[in-house]
Amino acid sequence: MQLVNPILMLQKATEQKKAICALNAHTCESIQAIVWAAQRLGAPVMVAASQSTLQYMGVAEFAAIAKAVAKKADVPVALHLDHCTKFPMIVECIKEGFTSVMIDGSHLPYEENLALAQKVVEVAHAAGVAVESELGRVGGAEDDLNVDEREATFTVPEEAADYVRRSGVDSLAVAIGTAHGVYKGTPKLDLERLSAIRAAVSVPLVLHGASGVPDDAVRAAVARGIAKVNIATELKIPMAGAVREVLLGDENETDPRRYMGHAREVVSAVAEKKILLCGADQITF
Incomplete structure (x- = not known):
């Protein structure tokens, strides 16, 4: 199947x-891992790439x-550009076939x-590409994104509307108490604020910094209107652990197909677990 614009999903x-x-x-392996998991479950999925990942791999590649x-x-x-602050990269991703971009x-x-x-909306919509944006600031650090906790701010429902x-954005990332990277404690989501935002705006809402958020909190956020859940750290940590497991298990192992295949x-x-948690396998079109 060709890559799709994610608006319908x-x-x-x-x-x-x-x-x-x-x-x-x-990496190539993580792209395969994500799509194969969705394929096993019969679920729609979005493969996301950060600015730093694209600087590492190349947008076209x-x-x-x-x-x-x-x-x-x-x-x-859908192929999604995540947390991009650079307009030229937005344009480059659109030219290379990304179907969704986040400014x-x-x-x-x-x-x-x-x-x-x-x-961004003007350029992306002309090419049939969906646009996500963020109002409020999700704190924490991940890849080249770093927002001090003191600078994090919650989304105001009236401003969101x-x-x-x-x-004219197609989806809105909201700040309701999550953070990027590894949590120092258990995050507490402002679900009442989320409900107020959901009532104020018509477009799908996005939860960033979902890695490490307890499953019951994710389910509650989805029940109150979150339609897209971003996961990054909870994929990086097990990938590193899997590579480490193979290499520490055999100091003579040199075949990337072995350690990256396991990863x-x-x-x-x-x-697969995250897709099931969000109920994406149950979405009907």
Whole structure:
């Protein structure tokens, strides 16, 4: 199947109170692991790439691998640019076949954030590409993203309604108490705020920093309107652990197919659990 624009899957997820998993990939093996997990479950999925991952692999190279893997799948697969702050990279990803892009202007003053989102929407929509943006700031550190806890701010429902209406974005990432990276304690989500945001805006809502959030909290967020759940750290940690397990188990092992093959299996199993947690396997079209 060809890569798809995720708007329909996100709308269906919203209507059915389920969520699409946007799973961050960093290598060819992790792209395969994510799509294969979705294929086993018959679930739609979004393969996500961060700015730093694309700087490492190359935009064209990452997109080519994702297209090749998705082409062999029978489930809808969207290719998503995650947390991008650079307009030129947005344009490059659109040219290379990404079907969804996230412009992150959450570090900017409100009107500047809005203007940047409008600029991206104009370009992306002309190419048939979906746009996600963020209002409020999700704290924490991951890849090249680093937001001090003191700088993190929660999304204001009234601002969210104005932002969505004026920007034209297709989905909105909201800050309700999650963080990127590894949590120092158990996160507490502001579910009442989430319900208020859901009531104020019409587009699908996105939860960033879901790695490490307890399963019951993820389910509660989905039940209250989250339609896309981003996972990155919870895929990186088991991948590193799997490689370490093989290499420490045999100091003479040198075959990347052995240690990366094992890593692919482990990551795919985690991806499957996250897809089931979000109920994506139950979404009907």
